[in-house]
Amino acid sequence: MENAGQGPAIEAINLHKSLGGRPVLRGVDLRIGAGRTVCVVGCSGCGKTTLLRHVCGLLKPDAGRVLIGGRDISAASGDELAAIRRNIGVLFQSAALLGSLTVLENVALPLIEHGVRPLAKAREIARECLRMVRLEGYESYMPSELSGGMRKRVGVARAIVERPGIMLYDEPTSGLDPVTGATILELIRDLRDRMNVASLVITHDMEAAYRIADGIAMLHEGRIVESGPPDAFRASANPVVRQFVEGRSEGPMSGAHAAGARRDG
């Protein structure tokens, strides 16, 4: 999943993490080359969000490392951590907009806080990003006045407003209608094609993964159990992947996660 000759933009090495006394990540290895889009799929509660929170430095691994452009984000703190993060845009699963600010203020916030002046310029850039997610006209709404899908799109706009080289999306299309979802997927692809953005996209949506991914990785029981280009992934013989791709309720995965939890807890 890596461009030859270029170091990976994101590299997770043997990540281990327990939460609430229970192992969630048990040796995750993942590499995403510059300008590549990798989708991580897996069932609910398998640790996808936990993985993403390690990649942006919100969680520190119990063991293992996360390198962002070669710099170890899991060991960074203070100004160094802030500097690494300036190049990362994150869409949270819940969008995590600031409830006390309007849509436009939310999107313009990173620019303004990082000193973009005059303010009119920051607002103009923010408006442009809102146009990219098809939310023009909603600038003065409060987040509480938006639907879940609209909040998510504001979250995307806010994440891309500083033109980061790395984007992390936690379920960018969940809660969106197919048309709006397609807009977001196109946007993700566009950012890659035009700005060489490396993306980690977390999703349950296999259709979405096939449409945008250069590589798909499946997280199961705390490890990446399968990864490869979309076609290879779709054709994988791994029974866990087969069950997930075909969306069957019976198979190796039924209750496997919970069983695994009990075994290790």
Next chain:
Amino acid sequence: MGLLDDVGRTMLDAVETSGRGAILLARAARHMVRPRGTFGRIMEQEFVCGVCSIPVVAITALFSGMVISGQVGLALRQFDALSTVGGVTGITMCRELGPVLTAVVVAGFVGGGMASAIATMKVNEEIDALEVMSIDPVRYLVVPRLAAMVVGVPLLTVFADAVGIWGGWMVGRYTLGIPDAEFLRSCREMLMVKDVWFGMFKGLVFSIIITMVACAQGFAAEGGPEGVGRATMKSVVYSSLLILIANYLVFSLVWRPFLDEGVRM
């Protein structure tokens, strides 16, 4: 046993909160020197903490001043010392009741609001979002609040002093039958400028306690709406306790060694 456990846990928790508040204060202090770009947010907080609590502080101070003047008057009447009621009321308000009552009201009204606002942001991942946007949550959230409080609470304290003395004066005039001139002369003679300054200084100390406890509790909140409620309640209780304890410490460490002249009361 259960009761002792609870008491012990509460004390430990209060101590831990103070510790985290102190760390926060140290982090906030670095930005307080030049709170750049935060003027708007400081004024917003000034409005929230100052203006909105004026009516509550006024009522609290008014009735406290009235009851002090009444009780002191009845007690001093037996010694034919009604002429000193004005001074005693003034000293009690400026040195003790004005600052302490203002702080306790503000701890509930403003500190509780602060704790719940920050706790809500914490459980909604808004604090995480700030962090990944490389916006220091301490600079963005704590500094404007602290700046507003250290200015607002001392001013509110003086306001409370004045309202309380006026209430005492009215009780003196209508209930105790003290002539206005006598009440005011006694105030002028006994009350000194340092009494007012000392009260404002205490207001400053209390404002720091309130802000730091509220923010520390907000940042430590966990687990949805109940977490927000818990953080709010603890913030109000702990800051009120710390205000009363600090009040005595300031008396014994500042007032007695440095400001008392051993001539009055």
